[in-house]
Amino acid sequence: MRMLVFGRNGQVARALQDIGGEGVIALGRDEADLMQAGAARNAITANKPDIIVNASAYTAVDKAETDEAAARRLNMEAPAEMAVAAAEMGVPFIHISTDYVFDGTFEARLDENAAINPLNVYGRTKGDGESAVMNAHPGAVILRTSWVFSEYGGNFVKTMLRLGAERDALTIVADQIGGPTAAADIARAIIAIAGKKHRGAPGAGLYHFQGAPAVSWAGFAEKIFEIAGLSVKVSHIKTEDYPTPATRPLYTVLDCAKVERDFGVAQPDWRTELRRVFAALEKEGQAQ
Numbered sequence: 465m466r467m468l469v470f471g472r473n474g475q476v477a478r479a480l481q482d483i484g485g486e487g488v489i490a491l492g493r494d495e496a497d498l499m500q501a502g503a504a505r506n507a508i509t510a511n512k513p514d515i516i517v518n519a520s521a522y523t524a525v526d527k528a529e530t531d532e533a534a535a536r537r538l539n540m541e542a543p544a545e546m547a548v549a550a551a552e553m554g555v556p557f558i559h560i561s562t563d564y565v566f567d568g569t570f571e572a573r574l575d576e577n578a579a580i581n582p583l584n585v586y587g588r589t590k591g592d593g594e595s596a597v598m599n600a601h602p603g604a605v606i607l608r609t610s611w612v613f614s615e616y617g618g619n620f621v622k623t624m625l626r627l628g629a630e631r632d633a634l635t636i637v638a639d640q641i642g643g644p645t646a647a648a649d650i651a652r653a654i655i656a657i658a659g660k661k662h663r664g665a666p667g668a669g670l671y672h673f674q675g676a677p678a679v680s681w682a683g684f685a686e687k688i689f690e691i692a693g694l695s696v697k698v699s700h701i702k703t704e705d706y707p708t709p710a711t712r713p714l715y716t717v718l719d720c721a722k723v724e725r726d727f728g729v730a731q732p733d734w735r736t737e738l739r740r741v742f743a744a745l746e747k748e749g750q751a752q
């Protein structure tokens with residue numbers, strides 16, 4: 465199975481290359497600059513894949529507030545172009561979306577039928593991307609995930625390890641509750657779904673996939689410091705005491721039953737991968 469992956473250097477794309485092996489053909493912006501209309505389509509036509517995975521995105525949540533055109537291009541227009549090309553070729557398409565499509569005001573697990581209401585440009589462009597992909601390719605799978613971490617790129621775990629090595633106390637928001645999700649777990653989920661779609665499995669549409677147990681950013685930071693053996697005091701603060709350009713949702717705990725039912729993909733415990741990611745960073749001398 466030839467799996468064409470967009471976003472080569474990103475967290476999920478790198479995990480897909482690590483876990484997926486030879487069948488994964490990953491393209492970076494040097495091979496397909498997704499800011500350019502037609503680049504995605506040309507890459508798909510040239511590579512003749514059996515399945516297409518979009519792991520590229522505009523993920524700088526605060527920067528997106530003042531860079532909406534680029535966020536829209538990467539999070540909506542480029543995925544729509546991929547979906548059109550995939551549908552024309554009759555090839556399955558797997559796209560990744562985010563918990564930030566929700567407003568976080570509903571304090572119960574969110575299933576795939578929950579209404580979206582993004583609070584920021586990133587979430588809005590990702591939500592528009594979901595609709596555009598589904599309209600262009602009704603057989604597509606859209607995996608909504610959250611709080612992605614890995615040994616690669618920039619993420620909350622790496623930020624905490626850097627700050628924790630510099631300071632002995634940090635203030636972290638404790639009223640935003642969600643689910644950290646390891647890029648490696650997302651990659652395994654995508655590979656499992658891809659195999660089934662390639663063999664003609666029927667599942668399509670939105671799917672939630674998030675690590676358990678649910679936790680606040682402050683609770684996540686405490687676990688990171690515990691695993692790293694760093695003694696850092698984490699002061700729990702409210703969102704209003706940590707002003708950021710983009711508003712973030714307060715409660716985005718996702719109900720992940722559908723992806724298990726349709727594709728046999730179980731919800732992972734993020735703490736297992738967090739230990740592995742820390743060990744990998746330590747080995748590279750990047751842990752502190």
Ligand SMILES: NC(=O)C1=CN([C@@H]2O[C@H](COP(=O)(O)OP(=O)(O)OC[C@H]3O[C@@H](n4cnc5c(N)ncnc54)[C@H](OP(=O)(O)O)[C@@H]3O)[C@@H](O)[C@H]2O)C=CC1
Pocket residue numbers: 470471472473474475476477492493496497498499518519520521522523538560561562563590609610611612613617618
């Ligand atoms: N990070 C997170 O916490 C979460 C992410 N998601 C979603 O998961 C998916 C994967 O995220 P993640 O792996 O963290 O993303 P990253 O930010 O790690 O990677 C995104 C990739 O998109 C690529 N990209 C950006 N601009 C272009 C361009 N013009 N042409 C080609 N490629 C480009 C980047 O390339 P380059 O390396 O060259 O900049 C990068 O490799 C995305 O859909 C994201 O929205 C969902 C929930 C949480």
Ligand SMILES: Cc1cn([C@H]2C[C@H](O)[C@@H](COP(=O)(O)OP(=O)(O)O[C@H]3O[C@@H](C)C(=O)[C@@H](O)[C@H]3O)O2)c(=O)[nH]c1=O
Pocket residue numbers: 523524525526562563564609610611612619620623634635636637640681706708712
């Ligand atoms: C660094 C830092 C952050 N925070 C807060 C700010 C914010 O509310 C929260 C997380 O901050 P970050 O900016 O690292 O995370 P953020 O970029 O908001 O992460 C999001 O990225 C996109 C791509 C997604 O799709 C989401 O699922 C989510 O993972 O932690 C503190 O309270 N104290 C700190 O010292």
